[in-house]
Protein backbone atom coordinates (compact mmCIF):
# COMPACT_ATOMS: atom_id res chain seq x y z
CA UNK A 352 0.00 0.00 0.00
CA UNK A 353 1.13 3.52 -0.76
CA UNK A 354 2.71 5.03 2.38
CA UNK A 355 0.72 8.25 2.28
CA UNK A 356 -2.51 6.32 1.68
CA UNK A 357 -1.75 4.21 4.74
CA UNK A 358 -1.34 7.37 6.81
CA UNK A 359 -4.68 8.74 5.66
CA UNK A 360 -6.34 5.40 6.27
CA UNK A 361 -5.20 5.60 9.90
CA UNK A 362 -6.96 8.95 10.30
CA UNK A 363 -10.45 7.89 9.22
CA UNK A 364 -13.22 7.68 10.16
CA UNK A 365 -13.68 10.30 12.88
CA UNK A 366 -11.02 10.02 15.54
CA UNK A 367 -11.25 10.33 19.27
CA UNK A 368 -9.17 13.10 20.81
CA UNK A 369 -6.63 10.57 22.08
CA UNK A 370 -6.36 8.96 18.64
CA UNK A 371 -5.97 12.36 17.02
CA UNK A 372 -3.20 13.33 19.44
CA UNK A 373 -1.49 10.00 18.85
CA UNK A 374 -1.56 10.49 15.09
CA UNK A 375 -0.39 14.06 15.45
CA UNK A 376 2.57 12.85 17.49
CA UNK A 377 3.34 10.21 14.85
CA UNK A 378 3.21 12.92 12.18
CA UNK A 379 5.66 15.10 14.11
CA UNK A 380 7.98 12.15 14.64
CA UNK A 381 7.86 11.33 10.93
CA UNK A 382 8.52 14.96 10.02
CA UNK A 383 11.39 15.02 12.52
CA UNK A 384 12.85 11.86 11.00
CA UNK A 385 12.83 13.46 7.56
CA UNK A 386 13.88 17.04 8.31
CA UNK A 387 16.20 16.19 11.19
CA UNK A 388 18.16 13.63 9.25
CA UNK A 389 21.78 14.81 9.16
CA UNK A 390 22.21 14.62 5.39
CA UNK A 391 18.73 15.91 4.56
CA UNK A 392 19.00 18.86 6.91
CA UNK A 393 22.22 19.88 5.20
CA UNK A 394 21.02 19.18 1.67
CA UNK A 395 17.71 21.04 1.90
CA UNK A 396 18.17 23.33 4.92
CA UNK A 397 20.15 25.97 3.13
CA UNK A 398 17.47 26.25 0.45
CA UNK A 399 14.88 27.48 2.94
CA UNK A 400 14.60 31.17 3.73
CA UNK A 401 15.37 32.14 7.32
CA UNK A 402 11.66 32.53 8.02
CA UNK A 403 10.88 29.12 6.53
CA UNK A 404 13.65 27.47 8.56
CA UNK A 405 12.42 29.16 11.75
CA UNK A 406 8.83 28.14 11.01
CA UNK A 407 9.77 24.51 10.46
CA UNK A 408 12.02 24.52 13.53
CA UNK A 409 9.18 25.97 15.61
CA UNK A 410 6.77 23.28 14.41
CA UNK A 411 9.30 20.55 15.11
CA UNK A 412 10.09 21.91 18.56
CA UNK A 413 6.44 22.27 19.53
CA UNK A 414 5.94 18.72 18.35
CA UNK A 415 8.68 17.53 20.67
CA UNK A 416 11.26 17.03 17.92
CA UNK A 417 13.94 19.29 19.42
CA UNK A 418 16.91 17.41 17.95
CA UNK A 419 15.36 17.60 14.49
CA UNK A 420 14.69 21.33 14.91
CA UNK A 421 18.31 21.88 15.87
CA UNK A 422 19.59 19.77 12.95
CA UNK A 423 17.41 21.64 10.49
CA UNK A 424 18.55 25.04 11.79
CA UNK A 425 22.19 23.98 11.67
CA UNK A 426 21.80 22.65 8.14
CA UNK A 427 20.04 25.82 7.11
CA UNK A 428 22.78 28.00 8.66
CA UNK A 429 25.32 26.56 6.25
CA UNK A 430 23.72 28.63 3.50
CA UNK A 431 23.30 31.88 5.42
CA UNK A 432 25.67 34.80 5.05
CA UNK A 433 26.13 38.15 6.72
CA UNK A 434 26.21 39.76 3.28
CA UNK A 435 22.61 38.73 2.63
CA UNK A 436 21.41 39.87 6.07
CA UNK A 437 20.50 36.36 7.12
CA UNK A 438 19.61 35.40 10.69
CA UNK A 439 21.58 32.19 11.23
CA UNK A 440 25.22 33.12 10.93
CA UNK A 441 28.32 31.12 11.73
CA UNK A 442 28.20 28.31 9.20
CA UNK A 443 29.59 25.15 10.78
CA UNK A 444 29.89 26.99 14.12
CA UNK A 445 26.21 27.96 14.26
CA UNK A 446 24.69 26.41 17.38
CA UNK A 447 21.08 25.50 16.67
CA UNK A 448 20.37 24.51 20.25
CA UNK A 449 21.57 27.85 21.61
CA UNK A 450 19.64 29.75 18.92
CA UNK A 451 16.44 27.83 19.68
CA UNK A 452 16.81 28.51 23.41
CA UNK A 453 17.55 32.20 22.87
CA UNK A 454 14.53 32.64 20.59
CA UNK A 455 12.25 30.76 23.01
CA UNK A 456 13.49 32.81 25.98
CA UNK A 457 13.10 36.08 24.08
CA UNK A 458 9.55 35.13 23.05
CA UNK A 459 8.60 34.56 26.69
CA UNK A 460 10.35 37.63 28.14
Ligand SMILES: [Zn+2]
Nearest residue numbers: 401431438439
Ligand atom coordinates in the same frame (compact mmCIF):
# COMPACT_ATOMS: atom_id res chain seq x y z
ZN1 LIG B 1 18.73 31.78 8.07
